Amino acid sequence: MSTEKQTPWYVETFLAIGGWIAGLLAAIAIFAMAAGLVASVGKFAPEIGAFISVMIGAGFVFFGVSMMQPDRGDFRRHFAIASTAAGLTAATAGVWFLLFSLFGGANDAAAMTVGVAGLITSALLTAAGFFIARIMRDGIFTFLITLAVYGVATAALIILRDDTGFGWRTDIYLAAPVALLGCWLFINAPQDNLSRPAGAAMLIAPMLHYAIARNAQFIFGAGADPQIWLIGEALFAAAALYCLWILRRRYAALPLLASGALVLAAIWFLPSAGAVAIIMLLSAIAANHRGFAVVSIAAVIWFISRFYYDLSMTLLEKSALMAAMGAATLFGALIFNRFQSGVGAAKSTPQRHRLLAAFGFAALLVVALTLVNRSVWRLETQFRDATEIYLPLGPRDPRSILQGDYMVLNFRNDIYPPFDAIEALPRGGEIFLKLDENNVAAFSRIPAAGDAPGPDEIRIDYVKTNSRRIRYVPQSFFFQEGEAELFQPARFAIVKVTDDGNARLTALADENRQRIGPGD
Structure with missing residues (x-):
């Protein structure tokens, strides 16, 4: 029986993390010293810097491969992987730039040149990664180099995306x-x-x-x-x-x-x-x-x-899709129960009881789906013919880290009652807004019981958030990540209001009241 004590897993984990940190810090230090040395010499062509990057990267790869001895401990193993990965990254960037310069550099077809150079670089990285992986025989390195090859090839194809010669x-x-x-x-x-x-x-x-x-x-x-x-x-x-x-x-x-x-x-x-x-x-x-x-x-x-949180589908579409998946799951469960005896299981429950249980579960699912989707369907139908108005906006905040990308809508004060009047309002109720010829809204009056809106007025529900502020619609407009700049020109919020005053924020519009959205 072996008397060797096995290193605890948490110690191995810390050693592995330490190996990665040490390897990457060493790479950063070497590159920083090399960059400082080159800068002190004076001006130099970018190709020289790319060539130095390839040479330093190759040195790190050679160093990492020579250090790779898994039986010498986790720290040494992960230090070797980190050094090799850092070296390949530097060499790949240098080779890509050198190929770009070789094919013509900055000219009228610069995007195509960068893309083609990237594809060739990904092929060279595949060959080098395969050769190094055969030497290192390590699954983590193989996993990382495969991701790197895919990333370089994809980046090159994205650069070529708009070029008609390579399709769309x-x-x-x-x-x-x-x-x-x-x-x-x-x-x-x-x-x-x-x-x-x-x-x-x-x-x-x-x-x-x-x-x-x-x-x-x-x-x-x-x-x-x-x-x-x-x-x-x-x-x-x-x-x-x-x-x-x-x-x-x-x-x-x-x-x-x-x-x-x-x-x-x-x-x-x-x-x-x-x-x-x-x-x-x-x-x-x-x-x-x-x-x-x-x-x-x-x-x-x-x-x-x-x-x-995907905003490309409506809530009703998501609900219908989830309901369809649930129905398919139920169907699969029923088949499994029906043919359970086919896998050698004993029939412990009479057939009639199993059918009653399946029917009861199906009825419960239908009732649940009906209750959940009834309100969604009602809102979709209610707002289909609602009046579309424009609420003018003030300054906006760009985003929230926890909730994703969205705009905090700060509406202009002229759509609200005076502060003194807000204090006397109940917690919830309705207000009349006046619409101009472009359906741009402004505060009109606080209606008395039984009042009806005039020809140029519209009824809208409000909720009192504190003693001096009320809210008509949610003041957060969500959009897909990466679309923040698209909504910067927003000057109006497009709101649909039903006859009974229920309001929904649907979109944003620019100063000309043109709807803003992807593809617009």
């Missing part, structure tokens, strides 16, 4: 086949093979790509060519079907078909980042890899939270 949104073509290949590699690779961390990276990278692209307003499937959307969804469906085919040995056919139908429906209807998150989870289950399953579950939860 060419980076979108990359994500779906990479996810499919990553699924295949992760499931089929042996446990200690470097293909498994590479496959995991190829599954995670497309999900991050879609999330970043969505925040940058390059929304996959929204306004894109239908062929692109169909190709992507077909590849995602193929990856899911492959996982389900692998799982056929572990689960009964009918329950697997029921859950497969739900998975395919989710992949087809949900945004693409959610589809990749689902494929990650399926791949982890098919490969029986608990660690990656935990990461995949976190990814699915992250996507659901993002989907909840």
Whole structure:
């Protein structure tokens, strides 16, 4: 029996973190000294700086590879990975710039030159990363280098996006086949093979790509060519079907078909980042890899939270989609119960009781969906024919870190009653606003009981927030991350008001009362 004491996991974790910090700080220090040395010599061509970056990066790579001895401790292992990763980053940036300069540099086709140089750089990084990974034999390094290759290639394709010679949104073509290949590699690779961390990276990278692209307003499937959307969804469906085919040995056919139908429906209807998150989870289950399953579950939860705050769909659309997914889940559960005896389970409950339980659960689900969606449907119908008015805005604040991107709307005082009159108002009630010929609103009067608005007036409900302030509509206007500059010219809030005074903030408008939004 061995008497060696195993190092506690938390000590290994701190050693690993220390190795990364030490390696990156060493890289920063070396680069800072090199930059200071070059600057002290005098003016130099940018190509010389790029060449020095390649040389220093190559030195760090050689140093990191020579340091890589996993049996010498976690600190040394992670120090070597950090040094190698820092060196490859520096060398990649230098090679990209040198290729850009070689192909012509800053000319009329600068964007195309940068993009082509980036694609060649990604190919060179693939070759160098493959060679170094074979030497280091470390899954973490393989995972990181795969992410880096995908990132460089995607960045190059995004730069080429607007060039007619390379088509429209060419980076979108990359994500779906990479996810499919990553699924295949992760499931089929042996446990200690470097293909498994590479496959995991190829599954995670497309999900991050879609999330970043969505925040940058390059929304996959929204306004894109239908062929692109169909190709992507077909590849995602193929990856899911492959996982389900692998799982056929572990689960009964009918329950697997029921859950497969739900998975395919989710992949087809949900945004693409959610589809990749689902494929990650399926791949982890098919490969029986608990660690990656935990990461995949976190990814699915992250996507659901993002989907909840996604402003590209209305609440009614989200509700209908979730209801459809719930119905599909119920259908799968019923099939599983119906054919439970097919997997060798004993029928412990009479058939009639099982049918009654299924019917009761279905009735409960229908009632819940009806109650939840009734108010949503009523509001959508009520505001369909509501009057659209404009409330003038004052200065605005840009965003909130916790809630996401939004504008704090500070309405001008001329839409409110005088401060002294507000103090006497009850906590809730209604106020009449006067509309000009452009439906721009201003305060008109506080109505008495039974008063009706005049021809140029409109009734609007208010809520008293404190003794001197009231509110007609929410004063936070949310928008997609990355669209803050788009809404900077806002001067009016577009509000729909029903006949009974219920108000909803729908959009913002510029000084000419033109609606502001993506694509406008």
